[in-house]
Amino acid sequence: MVASELAVLVTKVRKRLASTVVDSFTLNRVMRMVIIEFKGAFGYEGMARKLFYWGYESGHEFLMRMERDVTRFSLNERSLRFLARMAWYLFAGNDPMVEVRRERAEGGEWMVIRVRDPKNPAALGIEMGHKVSFYEAGAYEGASNTFALLKGGDYRVVARETRCLARGDECCELLVVYLPRGVPFKAVEDRYPEAFAEIPADYSEELFRRFFA
Numbered sequence: 001m002v003a004s005e006l007a008v009l010v011t012k013v014r015k016r017l018a019s020t021v022v023d024s025f026t027l028n029r030v031m032r033m034v035i036i037e038f039k040g041a042f043g044y045e046g047m048a049r050k051l052f053y054w055g056y057e058s059g060h061e062f063l064m065r066m067e068r069d070v071t072r073f074s075l076n077e078r079s080l081r082f083l084a085r086m087a088w089y090l091f092a093g094n095d096p097m098v099e100v101r102r103e104r105a106e107g108g109e110w111m112v113i114r115v116r117d118p119k120n121p122a123a124l125g126i127e128m129g130h131k132v133s134f135y136e137a138g139a140y141e142g143a144s145n146t147f148a149l150l151k152g153g154d155y156r157v158v159a160r161e162t163r164c165l166a167r168g169d170e171c172c173e174l175l176v177v178y179l180p181r182g183v184p185f186k187a188v189e190d191r192y193p194e195a196f197a198e199i200p201a202d203y204s205e206e207l208f209r210r211f212f213a
Helices: 003-017 024-065 077-092 134-150 186-191 201-212
Strands: 097-105 108-117 155-163 172-180
Touching (some): 024 134, 024 201, 077 134, 172 186
Antiparallel strands (some): 097 108, 108 172
């Protein structure tokens, strides 16, 4: 979809939520504070899970509020690329690089999305030596599972950050995988083990049951 269509949908979201695209400077300062405070209070692993849960809940609630607008999209590569781009632009303020491809794997064909931002405001200037964009990964997972269920429930979705500016990588990158129904999230962990070092796949199973059982 072209840039004008992105602008139209973003405008609808703004009106529906009475909001604007995020201010990147403010987001950077808020996330820096949250990450430092959460890490101090809960340790790195606890911080990761809390941010992921917070994002998952936010992503789910956002999709439910936008149900009428997003369910007109088909669950295919073109729509997934557009929606992934729109979500990042709306909540990070940047227009990311988005790649969608199909992979043959356990259970049949997976749809694999990678969202990349070399200037992600949620991690820019944060030097942790570790990944920190767990909120974003959780938001994509919660929103994507909600979208998949609204479109018939033929897929379940798992998302993780695979690269991060805060770790010294050249960009932040999210891996978002649409799995055929019945394939366990653990299958994605087995295929991409490095993505699950901080939050294992069983946490995604737990959240899916909690929100969608």
